[in-house]
Amino acid sequence: MAEQTKRIFGIDLGTTYSSIAYVDEYGKAVIIPNAENERVTPSVVFFDDESIVVGDVAKESSKLYPNEVVSFVKRSMGEPNFLFLHNSEEYRAEEISAYILKKLAQDAEQFLGEKVTDVVITCPAYFGINEREATRKAGEIAGFNVRHIINEPTAAAIAYGSLDSNDERVVLVYDLGGGTFDITMIDIRKDSVEVICTGGDHNLGGKDWDDRIVAHMVELFQSETGTDEDILDDPDTWQDLQLSAEKAKKILSQRPKTPISVTHGGERVKMVISREKFEEITEDLMERTIDFTKEMLEEAKNKGYKSFDEFILVGGATRMPQIKARIEETFSVNPKVYDPDEAVAKGAAIYGWKLGLNDGLIQRLSQKTNKPIEQIDDISVMIESNELSAQDFKEAAQEVADATGYTLPSIERSMLKVKNVTSKSFGVVAHTPQDDEIVFNIVLRNTTVPISLKKNFYTAVQDQKTVLIRIMESETSRVEIPLDHAVEIKTAVLNLPPNLPADLPIEITFTLNEEGRLHITAMEKTAARQIDVMVDTASVIQGEDLERAKARSQNLVVH
């Protein structure tokens, strides 16, 4: 079998656990175990003297070398002021994430005996523009050709939808992972996966449940020993408790109580935590997920989706029995727990696989029709408009099938359409005639992407040199909002050509691509001149820093 298409891997880069998957020769998505023969790898990075260790060993090391270990780095993606210092070298979140990706890829290469070059990486639906860009940069630093960034719930839905591809249905994906909560309504059709609405919080996940247990253990320790000391000030103790809390939480999903012990300053206190107590101290966290779900359902109603067919649970933290019970009680449905740890990576792999097959199709069609590859983008649209003949398509599909060994229907289905929405609104800072600063939203959240919008800007004075555009992100659905209800994510500077008159319209085009990343171009309309736009994002690694990180990553050994 002459493999014509490039293999594209799917990577779930999670807050607490990551995994990698591919589609095997039978068209089935499978997880690739790591060198330790585990199907998921803890997203923990340990900076050892000479090398970098990722995974279980790193996680266990956090107790001994708390200051050399980074966990939950995904929560800091897109955070401009995150900085990890090791041996007087500074590392940003993207770079640390890149090491996790490298580890996954290396182990997969070892396992399959083939190089990992092209990947699809997932990120929470609730990630904003910068976080998405940071995710892509992490992949680039790791040395990959990042084919696509897709949303975790979308990936889960693809994996879920691929089970039985004839059924059309609207599903709610409730994804409670280690660090983020996403609630997404997805319309699964035969040849498309369409996101209707999304909501959530990327600071709400299994870790928050762990933190409550940690706090509880600290209290018990204090009352048992009569000390007032905050034992979490000791990094060793903190890490130790963090790990035991997670273990305890997992046990409590199975059993009504679990013993646990805290050791600090030579004192050891044994305690028992019951499921009841656990649920009591975390109730409000669960309620928040329910609130988000209700809000999202309201928004979906505005889009004409008044009901859903299925409620599926993904993400490791949905294993906590109270979650399922609460959902049953609130929404009167029977939620399905669907492959909570692996669905996302598998869905990403399936998506990557389809991208690969589609590439093959396009290549062949281009040969057949003598059209350049760039001209063939959306095959199904082109067939409909008779730009391509159905006959050519059939032949091309058959050839791809022959070359790859996959069945003809699976090749034909590879033209899966994924429609996504933005999880946040974005806009620009504008001045009202009263000269108050406000945010003027250009794209409201839950708008389908890709989307391109043009806004005119008028020069204020003659020979204006620059225009400063402050790009703001927010979580409302209103057009004008106060400045402090939004976060500044980027600034763009337009460098205008000299000697422009005042009041000249400049057309600025804001494009959110299908990944939810933002591009800005500008044009001076009267002379149809392209205008130079410089986008500055301190929040995402770029320029020299990016190059340095790439170089550093190439020379690094990751275990």
Next chain:
Amino acid sequence: MQRENYYIILELSVDPPENDREVIEKAIQNKKIEWSRLRNHPTKGLQIQKYINMIPDIQFVMQDDKLRAEEALAAAEFIESGRENKISEIDSHIDILMGKGYISKEDIIRLAEIHGLSQGDINERIASKKNAKYVRVDQFINLRMGKGYISEDEVIKIAKKNGMTPEEIRNRIRCPIVKDDKDIDHLKIQPLDKSIEKAITDNLKVVGKTSLYNFLGLAETCELKQLQEKAGKKKKELATIGKKDAVLTASVTLAGQCQTIFKTNETRIAYDVSLARAKLAALDSDINIAAINKKIRHEYFDALINKAMEYGMDKDEASSYIQTYCQNKKYRIEKKPEKKRFRLMIAAASVLLVLIIVAGFMAFSKIHHRNVIESEYQDLIKKVDAERAPDQKLLLLKKYVTTNANSEYAADARNRISQIELQINSTEFGKILQQADQLVQAQKLDEGFTLLNQALEKTSEPENKKIISQRIKNVSELIEKRDFEELSAVSLKGDADQKIEIYKKYLTTHPNGKNKAEVQALIDKMSDEYFIYVSKTLASYEQSEQWEDCARLCQSYIDIYDNSHSDQLKQLIPKYQENIRNEKIYDALVDKVNRLGTDYKAAIQIFKDYLAAYPKTSITEKINKNIDRLNGLMSVQNSNQAAYNLRLQFAKTKGRFVEKPEGVIVDTKTGLMWCMLDSTIIKPGVCFTYEEGKSYTEVLTTGGFSDWRLPTPQELAEIYKTDPAFPATGKTSYWTSESYSGYSDGWQIQVTTFSSEDSIHWETAKKNALECGVVRPVRNP
């Protein structure tokens, strides 16, 4: 909320202020690294995240010379005020250490060490302490509030101690004041889980609030419902803020916590208690100070007790509190020679006493001696025999059986009982009694009561009358007991109106009830609570214009209380009655208008006349709505009229403009189709902003078409500026499809309009999208 000072956060020198840019940059960089590490700390994470989010502002302020100088000044002030706080803390520690009669050199060294001051500073404080008198009323109150309530006695005590009036004290208290400690027995409280408490405290710290009450902006004495509502509202409010930073996350979490904590009275009280516990922390820190090498000298112990008493505890409370605390902390309390023991014995004895009382009930029957039992039974039989009424006989025997169920004479007693019962039941009268007894047994007290009363009326026999009366008395006592129990249950967790209702009911059904005084007291105590309820309910009645209910509710308060609240309510009643009258007038007006049919103008006039005579009454708004409605109807009438006039004019355009289908004018020159009526005719007097104009166009279905749009300026020019022109009337300004983003910095939306002052000369102009304009929709054929 005031934000933290950057000098202090960055740990920079304040005196003299650090001004070296490099040093400051380095400090910021170090903080970045430190905070990045702590970013995911289980309890401090949120606070840290808040700091991380502050970095851009920190950089901004610290790089600006002027702002930085201000920051340094603020830091200096802050440190100064911290010093003042510290002084009162030192004073209280000095008090404690002086408890043994003197302050040793060692003590001074220790205090200096603890507070990071020189020994000279401490000595200075001691000197000034000697003649200073410190008012600590609030401390007294806070400590007592620790229980979740304050008793009237305590108020008076505190007042006396501080030379203030009880009223002044009450004004400072932010928790319920009860008459009597006994009222609180039901407050068996499960304290809040400590880690929840900690989570709340941490989050409060992030948002800069002191308690959940403070967070919601409500008083600690607020009703549960109000707290819940506010929490819900707060949550919704927060959801509209489009930015999830640390403060917002903390706020959302807090709002959620409010919802769980203020779900039931129990959880709320649990929270109140933990709030109070926090207030006890002051005393705890005093104890810690007194503990040198984990040992508390007996002089200190006494001083601590005095201290605690000074805070407001009584002696036993104080001693047991301190002892428990020390036990937990593993502090040893040094024994005081001899006397000390005595005190401990008292404490032990009081515990024993409680145990004895509890155990006593159980032990009672067992410790009776056999002889006692025998003679007691014989005495009973004598008494029974002496009694003439069989009913009374039964009563004595039954009582014996229930209290001596296992005695050897119980069988005999039971025997006698059944004999007597047989006797009684043989008579008609007996049957009624039996029936009544059965009812009572089945807890159907009221039915039993009625039955007995009926029997009483029927009997003439004085002996039987007496028996029945006795039973009636018993049953009514049972009813009273039951009602009172029910009432007590309601009094614990009911809403104000439920409580009042049941209290009133009790007083009417049991005018001489055993607990009359107590219920009356409950009612008296509720005068404020019920007033709050009444005011709130009035507000909602007013909202829905239930005036009769308003008046009734006021009256119900006035009937019960005679106080300043009732005076206030009395003044409201005439207003409500006025409104009730107005409602009647309104009904009459509507009636009159309805009879006028389609003569909308006359109908409007009727309403307008009324408004002219009575410009502001409770029905003004409704009338205005009606006028609006009639105006709408009239505009339909008018537009029909306008259409008629227009059609006459279209007929004169030599066939250029033809109506097809109805309401749609086709320009035969261009083929474009226009709405015959523009928005001024369809909605006279309505201002259409640009956006409104667009949506007006979008939803329009004139002629059965749904693809209406705004015309371009050129299209409008074509119909108005070329002959034969579209008929026009007066001054108009049409919105066109041409708009520009153009805030004052370039983004404000500007729209091209097509306007005329005289319907002859037309020109295009630019106008802010928020102004008013007219819409003349067009569609392509």
